[in-house]
Amino acid sequence: MPEVETVVVVGLGYIGLPTAAIFATHGLNVVGVDVNAVTIEAVNRGSVPFVEPDLEVHVAGAVQQGRLRASKETPEADAFVVAVPTPFGDDYQADLSYIESAAASIAPVLRGGELVVLESTSPPGATHKLGDFLTRLRPDLSLEPNRANSIYLAHCPERVLPGRVMIELVTNDRIIGGLNQESAEKAQKLYSRFCQGEIHLTDAVTAEMAKLVENSYRDVNIAFANELSMIADDLNIDVWKLIELANHHPRVNILQPGPGVGGHCIAVDPWFIVAASPDKANLIRAARTVNDSKPEYVTSRVIEKAHKFHQPNIAVLGLAFKADIDDLRESPARHIVYELAKALPAASISAVEPHIGKLPSELAALPNVTLKDLHSAVEASDIVVLLVDHSQNKAFPRASLNEKIVIDTKGVWR
Ligand code: SAJ
Secondary structure, three states, X not given: OOOOOEEEEEOOOOOHHHHHHHHHHOOOXXXXXXXXXXXXXXXXOOOOOOOOOOHHHHHHHHHHOOOEEEEOOOOOOOEEEEOOOOOEOOOOOEOOHHHXXXXXXXXXXXXXXXXXXXXXXXOOOHHHHHHHHHHHHOOOOEOXXXXXXXXXXXXXXXXXXOOOHHHHHHHOOEEEEEOOHHHHHHHHHHHOOOOOOOEEEEEHHHHHHHHHHHHHHHHHXXXXXXXXXXXXXXXXXXXXXXXXXXXXXXXXXOOOOOOOOOOOOOOOHHHHHHHHOOOOOHHHHHHHHHHHHHHHHHHHHHHHHHOOOOOOEEEEEOOOOXXXXXXXXXXXXXXXXXXXXXXXXXXXXXXXXXOOOOOOHHHHOOOOEEEOOHHHHHHOOOEEEEOOOOHHHHOOOHHHHOOOEEEEOOOOOO
């Protein structure tokens, strides 16, 4: 296959759009494909429909240079990168329907010789399934390498941290798993256009598992911290001090407790391992259960305090799933506010989230929840619940909370 010059990125979300932009600013001609007309219109204007530091500069520059455009239609290209969601259903089995739709949009424009990369975090076997989807739609193509009608398939899981995406895209190591060695090498060549980290080649299933294992490792470690936080409450000791002290041991590195684990990665990916091996994945399942129980635990603690008041005013600081971003997906804070409002109909709940302009619909529908700025929410409150360690919350002077009941789930005001 000659050098890749044109790339189609299917899915212009939190991963697809940064990836499209970085390919474009490294000299490739990129078309981003999405089903969402608002996203397409925003990208073609050079703007970004969500908050991610430095992304807009890259998108605007690439669009201005004529290297990046967005479209509903999938054009021909030398390489296709699939970055669509892989949610799970009620039974925690991964839903591959978005990958199947991506395959349906790519299949008609394949000519033979193209590289197709799956970036979406996927359960083991998904890259092979993508190959099956494509060859079922195009039986004239082959997944065997080095033929006139070959297509090359690889998994290259994204590993970037929201909030640091544009830096980590370039600096992180990458893992690439090919359906065969030729596919892995072609993907390596493509990603080395911008990736300054090492690129490690393996088979597709190992690459799929590596990504899931990274996030499960973090989930298990956070579950340990969250379990400790509840034990520390029983013992009436400071969990952050406890962890800080234990972490002085050279081989101990416990993460931080919080209101639960959110986002579309760590709260989701471990289930793909559990679903793949339900009899063996006991620790991984237990960690998910501990982390998923933490929002209920925080909610019940707030309710306990609120019962001291007839009509409590509660300021809840943060709705995002973590600090300094606007992403509310799988956010424990959002869940806690919802449960509090339902359990305490006489309470006024002021949600403070500086990164959004309006409440998500399920909260907006509740009569006792309003979106407020930090100072007015805290001033009117009896109880202050810190759920997200946004910079503005960390900077808020603890001394001005002395008259209030404070529940600080992130330990920022200790
Ligand atoms: N959290 C804690 N305590 C901690 C660290 C995190 O409670 O000590 C919580 C956060 O508040 C948040 C959740 O965990 O609710 C997840 O946040 P995160 O910063 O750990 O991770 P994500 O979901 O933003 O990004 C993760 C990263 N994976 C790892 O660090 C192993 C990122 O590199 C991946 O690319 C990303 O998942 C992904 O897309 O899979």
